[in-house]
Amino acid sequence: MNENLSARILWLSAAVFLVIGVGMTVQNLNTTDDLYRRFKKKSGELKILRNMETDLARFETAKKKTEQIPEKHPVSLNGLLQEMFPGSKADDMKDSRKDLIDGWLIRQKEISMNDIPVGKSMEFVQKAESQKLPWCLTRCVIRAVPRTTGIGQVILTMEALDKTE
Amino acid sequence: MIEYRKTAEWIGSCYGIDLQAGQPVVVRAERTRGHVNCFPVSVNDSSFVNGLQSGKAVAVGALTASESFSCWLEAPFLSFRKALKVLPTLLDVQLPFALEDCIYDFVETKQKQLTGKTDIIGKELLPVEGGVTRALAVAARMEDIQKKIELFKTFGIDPVVLDQEGLALWTQSLLEVPVVTGTENTPRIVVYLGIERSTMAIGRGGELISAHSLGPNNIAQISRLLKAQLKQGHGRKDADVRWMWTGPGVGDAALFGKLQESLRSEWPGTSIVHDKPETFLARAVATRALLAGPLRCNLRSGTFLHPRIARRVEKETLRTALTYLAAGLLICAINLAWNTVVHQKEAGLEDMTISLADKLAGYHVAAKGEGRIKVVRDALNPRRDMLKPFLRNFEPSLIEMISSVTDLAKKNDLHYETLSISREKINVSGTAGNWKKCDVLLDALKQKGYAVKLDRKESLADERIVFSITTPVTGGSNE
Numbered sequence: 001m002n003e004n005l006s007a008r009i010l011w012l013s014a015a016v017f018l019v020i021g022v023g024m025t026v027q028n029l030n031t032t033d034d035l036y037r038r039f040k041k042k043s044g045e046l047k048i049l050r051n052m053e054t055d056l057a058r059f060e061t062a063k064k065k066t067e068q069i070p071e072k073h074p075v076s077l078n079g080l081l082q083e084m085f086p087g088s089k090a091d092d093m094k095d096s097r098k099d100l101i102d103g104w105l106i107r108q109k110e111i112s113m114n115d116i117p118v119g120k121s122m123e124f125v126q127k128a129e130s131q132k133l134p135w136c137l138t139r140c141v142i143r144a145v146p147r148t149t150g151i152g153q154v155i156l157t158m159e160a161l162d163k164t165e
Numbered sequence: 166m167i168e169y170r171k172t173a174e175w176i177g178s179c180y181g182i183d184l185q186a187g188q189p190v191v192v193r194a195e196r197t198r199g200h201v202n203c204f205p206v207s208v209n210d211s212s213f214v215n216g217l218q219s220g221k222a223v224a225v226g227a228l229t230a231s232e233s234f235s236c237w238l239e240a241p242f243l244s245f246r247k248a249l250k251v252l253p254t255l256l257d258v259q260l261p262f263a264l265e266d267c268i269y270d271f272v273e274t275k276q277k278q279l280t281g282k283t284d285i286i287g288k289e290l291l292p293v294e295g296g297v298t299r300a301l302a303v304a305a306r307m308e309d310i311q312k313k314i315e316l317f318k319t320f321g322i323d324p325v326v327l328d329q330e331g332l333a334l335w336t337q338s339l340l341e342v343p344v345v346t347g348t349e350n351t352p353r354i355v356v357y358l359g360i361e362r363s364t365m366a367i368g369r370g371g372e373l374i375s376a377h378s379l380g381p382n383n384i385a386q387i388s389r390l391l392k393a394q395l396k397q398g399h400g401r402k403d404a405d406v407r408w409m410w411t412g413p414g415v416g417d418a419a420l421f422g423k424l425q426e427s428l429r430s431e432w433p434g435t436s437i438v439h440d441k442p443e444t445f446l447a448r449a450v451a452t453r454a455l456l457a458g459p460l461r462c463n464l465r466s467g468t469f470l471h472p473r474i475a476r477r478v479e480k481e482t483l484r485t486a487l488t489y490l491a492a493g494l495l496i497c498a499i500n501l502a503w504n505t506v507v508h509q510k511e512a513g514l515e516d517m518t519i520s521l522a523d524k525l526a527g528y529h530v531a532a533k534g535e536g537r538i539k540v541v542r543d544a545l546n547p548r549r550d551m552l553k554p555f556l557r558n559f560e561p562s563l564i565e566m567i568s569s570v571t572d573l574a575k576k577n578d579l580h581y582e583t584l585s586i587s588r589e590k591i592n593v594s595g596t597a598g599n600w601k602k603c604d605v606l607l608d609a610l611k612q613k614g615y616a617v618k619l620d621r622k623e624s625l626a627d628e629r630i631v632f633s634i635t636t637p638v639t640g641g642s643n644e
């Protein structure tokens with residue numbers, strides 16, 4: 001009798017666990033698509049954040065490298081202009097500044113020159129950009145003079161970093 | 166019907182017993198690597214008694230052909246399950262006693278697909294669709310089984326298996342003298358000549374047709390049975406048969422010789438005497454008990470089931486239940502493990518995302534999903550804007566772009582009137598030598614990452630194409 005009871009309990013337990021097991025398997029299989037979508041979404045989110053981190057790291061690295069430059073102030077753009085175009089001056093020059101971070105500020109100059117050899121103006125830009133703390137060209141407008149080649153109105157917008165402290 | 170068909174495959178050795186004239190002829194059989202080796206043993210041998218008492222070996226015997234019954238039945242169903250519903254009724258019709266008074270089993274079944282007409286032992290039947298199931302039935306009266314068990318017990322033997330003599334003779338003959346290739350259709354007749362009984366098993370090739378108990382006038386009976394069992398269609402009978410002789414009676418040379426001569430005249434063919442014929446049946450039942458194979462049966466079944474077999478059945482049932490239980494537990498465990506791993510991975514991913522978002526934003530970001538990305542982006546943008554000028558120092562100069570655009574002008578007959586260029590935008594206007602040269606400039610600027618559009622029209626004066634490439638104004642700048 002006891003053996004019969006043991007056998008019955010064993011069979012009943014086997015049936016119960018098999019049913020539960022199969023039920024769990026079916027449920028897990030049914031949720032596979034949803035699971036995949038959740039993981040894909042979370043992975044996508046993490047990827048975007050990592051891209052942002054990498055992007056920010058590029059900027060931070062650029063700042064660190066800039067801080068390692070001994071020169072903290074850019075050369076005088078007027079001085080460079082006089083070197084390249086002695087005796088002449090810009091027809092118009094606008095100057096602005098904007099604070100950045102950690103004592104750095106950005107200086108922006110817009111230089112407008114009429115009837116100037118375009119090639120020479122590009123040489124001027126190259127010289128300004130080759131400084132230790134360079135003046136970088138951010139915008140250039142060239143308007144050709146009719147019936148002449150290589151001469152035109154050149155408007156250069158240049159920026160340079162400057163440390164105030 | 167017998168529910169437990171296995172004989173004694175679970176044990177490594179047994180004693181096969183043939184009761185000849187009320188005296189047991191015993192062989193000890195041991196299974197080694199799929200083969201059974203048999204050694205004659207005296208019933209008084211202490212090893213025989215001790216072996217049985219210790220439980221290391223079991224005793225197996227057989228019901229004679231006169232104490233049991235065997236025949237082929239045919240049910241008009243291809244499905245064995247359907248056939249099983251009618252086979253007992255068909256057997257009941259064949260039995261000389263009531264089915265309820267016996268133990269029976271169907272030890273072999275064959276399904277046969279039928280097309281067109283079917284013909285069984287000379288009778289023509291109507292066209293049959295589907296198929297038939299043929300089953301070899303064995304049966305014995307409970308009374309006879311009880312008597313046999315009691316007879317064994319008088320010798321102190323309690324057989325675990327009671328085989329059927331005719332089947333045992335047949336399978337052992339095939340085992341010891343297999344069918345020769347090319348003789349699959351040759352009739353084989355196995356004749357056991359005992360001290361007080363004789364038995365004959367008739368078959369063709371390797372297939373048993375029937376088994377019979379033989380009376381004293383066995384020559385005529387043998388001949389009659391052979392005519393009935395081996396008769397082909399259209400009244401033909403086989404002329405060439407294979408006689409297999411065994412049993413203690415072959416030792417009586419005069420009687421055996423006379424029997425052979427009489428039968429061979431009507432049924433010529435080869436004649437072989439099995440090795441050690443006096444222990445043949447004992448070897449047969451022992452071998453069948455230890456090795457799996459065709460036509461196995463154990464008529465000591467139902468209420469006569471040996472307690473050892475009954476315990477074995479219980480153990481196997483419990484083992485099966487345990488296996489299912491283990492399978493169920495394993496499936497549950499796998500699912501639980503899966504869920505745990507998935508949740509851990511998901512939580513880990515979420516933790517990494519939260520940690521990175523907090524690090525980038527500089528404070529804990531409570532939002533989730535796209536909201537979190539937006540919060541982080543909004544937190545980062547001011548700093549990025551502050552740091553852009555630092556990165557600009559290390560980027561390629563805008564002069565390279567200007568140089569590239571002016572080179573294109575030289576190579577493609579483009580005259581620029583205005584050129585306005587920054588890292589995000591470019592506007593170029595001028596004239597081109599032909600329509601296609603504008604496309605060259607447009608494609609080059611697009612390759613360099615500028616989102617530009619082209620406007621052009623014919624100039625009537627000098628046939629040059631007036632063009633204008635501009636960067637459309639968008640809502641915000643993307644870097």
